[in-house]
Amino acid sequence: MEGDEEKRYAVLMCAEDSEYVRKKHGGYFGVFVRMLAEAGETWDVYRVAMGEFPDEHELPLYHGFVITGSCNDAYANDTWIHDLINLLHKLNSMNKKILGVCFGHQILGRALGGKVSRSPTGWDIGVRTITLSSSSPLALSSLDIPLKLSIIECHRDEVRELPAKAEVIAWSEKTGIEMFRYGDHIMGIQGHPEYSKDILLHLIDRLLNKDYIMDDLAVEVREKIALWEPDKEAWKRVCVSFLKGRL
Secondary structure, eight states, X not given: OTTOOOEEEEEEOOSOOOHHHHHHHSHXXXXXXXXXXXXXXXEEEEOXXXXXXXXXXXXXXXXXEEEOOOSSOTTOOOHHHHHHHHHHHHHHHTTOEEEEETHHHHHHHHHTTOEEEEOTTOOEEEEEEEEEOTTSHHHHXXXXXXXXXXXXXXXXXXXXXOOTTEEEEEEOSSOSOSEEEETTTEEEESSBTTOOHHHHHHHXXXXXXXXXXXXXXXXXXXXXXXXXXXXXXXXXXXXXXXXXXXX
């Protein structure tokens, strides 16, 4: 219809797809699009970890951006990480909606002036219950989101200090900053609302093969995964509502 504005979103891909995720899920881009896309929207992907960024003149075309997880450290000094931080500064100044997941959550924390480092308590892998702040926009919205939510986690770094003006909106026994909000346009989530359990099990195999984790941890996590289900539908409502400006 004349006068309608096309809704356009971009995924800033910070990880390489494994063959498994590419074949089973259409890559991580496919995983995010299935969770977030709605009818009439256009979704693009920029593989920022490979140096592929949107041109500056393209930025106003987008209504929102999603930053994915990564095997890289958000406090590292790779060229693409600095380029991503510069892009996030621009998007923040434009008040663009930005949703950061895992590494994306951490790089947002760093870009906005917070501190990111290794967690003093080590890896968090599995399904974890987090607690939402009762005063957060999520809890006060009409989305019917419970204050306790289960989410898939796979990280050993975390946001250790919040950026100035940011607000913690969720925490867990393991991680003090599970989610934060910055203004009404930026939100970070340490866990993986987009993951299914098969993706996590595949990641555990990859971490084992790279000697990032030990066999006993992998066995323990696999046993626990069978007992827990992430609240995927609730997380979908949270992420879609935030990104589309309904919160």
